Amino acid sequence: MNDKVTLEELQLPQDLKKLTIAQCTALCKEIRNILISTVSKNGGHLASNLGSVELTMALHRNFNSPEDKIVWDVGHQAYTHKILTGRLDRFSTLRQEDGISGFPKPEESEHDTFISGHSSTSVSVACGIAEAMKLQGRDNYAVAVIGDGAMTGGMFYEAMNNCGRDHKNNLIVILNDNNMSISKSVGSLSKYLTSLRNTEKYVNTKRAVERGLGKIPIVGNSVARGIKNVKDSVKSNILEQSTMFEDMGFIYLGPVNGHSLSELEEVLHVAKSYHQPVFIHVKTVKGKGYAPAEQNPGEYHGISKFDIATGNPEIAPADSYSTVFGKELVRLADKDEKICAITAAMKYGTGLQFFHFKYPNRFFDVGIAEQHAVTFAGGLASMGMIPVFAVYSTFIQRAYDQLVHDVAIGKLHVVLGVDRAGIVGEDGETHQGLLDVPMLTSIPNTVIYSPSCYSEMKMCMKRAIYDEKGLAAVRYPRGSEKVDFSSFHLTTEHLYIREDGSDTLIITYGRLYNEAFNAQKKLRDSGLKCDILKLTRIYPLDDDLGTEISKYKRIVFFEESMGEGSISEKVGEILAELSYCGDYSRVTAEGFVKQASVVSCLEKLGLTSDKMSEYIISRSKENGKA
Numbered sequence: 001m002n003d004k005v006t007l008e009e010l011q012l013p014q015d016l017k018k019l020t021i022a023q024c025t026a027l028c029k030e031i032r033n034i035l036i037s038t039v040s041k042n043g044g045h046l047a048s049n050l051g052s053v054e055l056t057m058a059l060h061r062n063f064n065s066p067e068d069k070i071v072w073d074v075g076h077q078a079y080t081h082k083i084l085t086g087r088l089d090r091f092s093t094l095r096q097e098d099g100i101s102g103f104p105k106p107e108e109s110e111h112d113t114f115i116s117g118h119s120s121t122s123v124s125v126a127c128g129i130a131e132a133m134k135l136q137g138r139d140n141y142a143v144a145v146i147g148d149g150a151m152t153g154g155m156f157y158e159a160m161n162n163c164g165r166d167h168k169n170n171l172i173v174i175l176n177d178n179n180m181s182i183s184k185s186v187g188s189l190s191k192y193l194t195s196l197r198n199t200e201k202y203v204n205t206k207r208a209v210e211r212g213l214g215k216i217p218i219v220g221n222s223v224a225r226g227i228k229n230v231k232d233s234v235k236s237n238i239l240e241q242s243t244m245f246e247d248m249g250f251i252y253l254g255p256v257n258g259h260s261l262s263e264l265e266e267v268l269h270v271a272k273s274y275h276q277p278v279f280i281h282v283k284t285v286k287g288k289g290y291a292p293a294e295q296n297p298g299e300y301h302g303i304s305k306f307d308i309a310t311g312n313p314e315i316a317p318a319d320s321y322s323t324v325f326g327k328e329l330v331r332l333a334d335k336d337e338k339i340c341a342i343t344a345a346m347k348y349g350t351g352l353q354f355f356h357f358k359y360p361n362r363f364f365d366v367g368i369a370e371q372h373a374v375t376f377a378g379g380l381a382s383m384g385m386i387p388v389f390a391v392y393s394t395f396i397q398r399a400y401d402q403l404v405h406d407v408a409i410g411k412l413h414v415v416l417g418v419d420r421a422g423i424v425g426e427d428g429e430t431h432q433g434l435l436d437v438p439m440l441t442s443i444p445n446t447v448i449y450s451p452s453c454y455s456e457m458k459m460c461m462k463r464a465i466y467d468e469k470g471l472a473a474v475r476y477p478r479g480s481e482k483v484d485f486s487s488f489h490l491t492t493e494h495l496y497i498r499e500d501g502s503d504t505l506i507i508t509y510g511r512l513y514n515e516a517f518n519a520q521k522k523l524r525d526s527g528l529k530c531d532i533l534k535l536t537r538i539y540p541l542d543d544d545l546g547t548e549i550s551k552y553k554r555i556v557f558f559e560e561s562m563g564e565g566s567i568s569e570k571v572g573e574i575l576a577e578l579s580y581c582g583d584y585s586r587v588t589a590e591g592f593v594k595q596a597s598v599v600s601c602l603e604k605l606g607l608t609s610d611k612m613s614e615y616i617i618s619r620s621k622e623n624g625k626a
Helices: 014-018 021-042 047-051 053-062 079-093 122-135 154-163 188-197 200-215 220-238 240-247 261-274 291-295 321-334 353-358 370-382 393-408 436-441 454-466 512-525 545-549 567-577 598-605 609-622
Strands: 069-072 142-147 171-177 251-257 278-283 339-343 363-365 386-392 415-419 446-449 471-475 494-497 504-509 531-535 537-539 554-562 583-589
Touching: 014 053, 021 047, 021 053, 021 079, 021 261, 047 053, 053 079, 053 142, 053 171, 053 261, 069 122, 122 142, 122 154, 122 171, 154 171, 171 261, 240 251, 251 261, 261 278, 321 339, 321 353, 321 386, 321 415, 321 454, 339 370, 353 363, 370 386, 370 393, 386 393, 393 415, 393 436, 393 471, 415 436, 415 454, 436 446, 436 471, 436 537, 436 554, 436 567, 446 454, 454 471, 504 512, 504 567, 504 609, 512 531, 512 554, 512 609, 537 567, 545 567, 554 567, 554 609, 567 583, 583 598, 583 609, 598 609
Parallel strands: 069 142, 142 171, 171 278, 251 278, 339 363, 339 386, 386 415, 415 471, 446 471, 504 531, 504 554, 554 583
Antiparallel strands: 446 537, 494 531
16 A cells, blocks of 8 residues: 555555554544544534544454444444444534434444443443353454543443453453543553553463463462462552452553554554453543644533634524523522532533532532432432432433432432433434433322423422422423513413414423414414413323313324323323313324434424424314314
């Protein structure tokens, strides 16, 4: 091959093994330019991907995907993997409708081993794959790549505790450490010993000595045990960094410079030679190669469109539901010392940075540990505090058992701020917030509010904090409010917006109320009158709701939720019990919703004002009422 190559010239990933380190280093620079250019236009996870370019390159040069399985934890750092596995020509469609996903997705490529989007799952997956390979007589490798943030999730430790001990398989766990210090630095001696034990020559010599001692009659095994005890003693005093992982049954290698291809390739070569669980500690710089991202990696973790030259976001709303929620929580906490705020490693994403700044002693970031967050909130509540856990809808799914067992059964007063409820758009199936309503309504002693605007959200927050006694949730969407209705429409209960002579009723809640409000006007212009029932406290439903709505000949419920277990399903059950003879229909999400803009997703689901009015007109014609 020529000394200078470009990605377009290569058959990927197989041609990577034919290149020199210098050629690969040049390709890493090209990849970073592609990442910055694409994410600046499409949004996405930038800093973590910039930090893992060399690591990904080394993985594909030293393993044979898809026969060897690479499992990316969360998937925030898998963009380079996509580029190097035949998706370069489609990479400009990242996170776009009908484009490639922002996360690993097996239906998209055979190189994407396992779907991901939620944290701390990779080691469990890779261990299962490694065991399956062993049972099938295959000598391939299973590699889990996990970030230091995901290590705050308890599932990681559950997997490590199970997967290392007594397992003789080809499992390799790679920690991409780009933020925290896992262990103490012990100076030049530690670095020397680490570099020594990370070489294949050391590994081969160590094994030869062990085999040789084992062959010496009578005293051989005793001598071997004695050497091991001395080694362990030295290691525990000098190499403290390796103790935890080796106690779990893993061979520990590292730390390694994650931006040096030569160091990475050497340690991967050694790891492959063990044929037992290995843990590799790789140190990287988050945002590597783009100064704004290196200086502010948190801001460039997940970002919208931005200007490359300045690093400034191109679209930055002055406010959002998350921001308003966070600021209102501070205002309430100003007057009440019992209010505490909890986040699972999403302080900025949920708007709780304001609370952290004002009341650091009452702010708790528990890491990526939603299960712990809920039970921790239960503990606070049991002592008379008022814990408010702000969490994305898609992530509260991870704590269902704790909501049931540790909060609801004991009737403890815990408040959930369910952020990103409903469609979130470009992050796709793993992040759409369509399951929190079916999940929460299945839990006794739970109250759910779904406000339609900022002002209503503030009203609901106050009620959830002070008027409710058990588990209370306030759910709200991603982004900013869209309000075409007046303040007379605000409520924390339910409200009818009536038109004289209407026999059709729209029921909805949350941000869809604005769509229904506009649909009502469009229907009026077309000569069809309809009323709207706007729910704000969406669960539990009022006892007299069925009687109130059963007088309508036609009822349509538009809901930004999965249909199974939804509020609209519960309304249908109430109407059935009343032997309702009119036309009741529901428009909801059915199945997982792929990535696209929020507007496009809502339109496809039939949840925009135009689609609502079209649906009601067609329904009227079908029933001979037009």
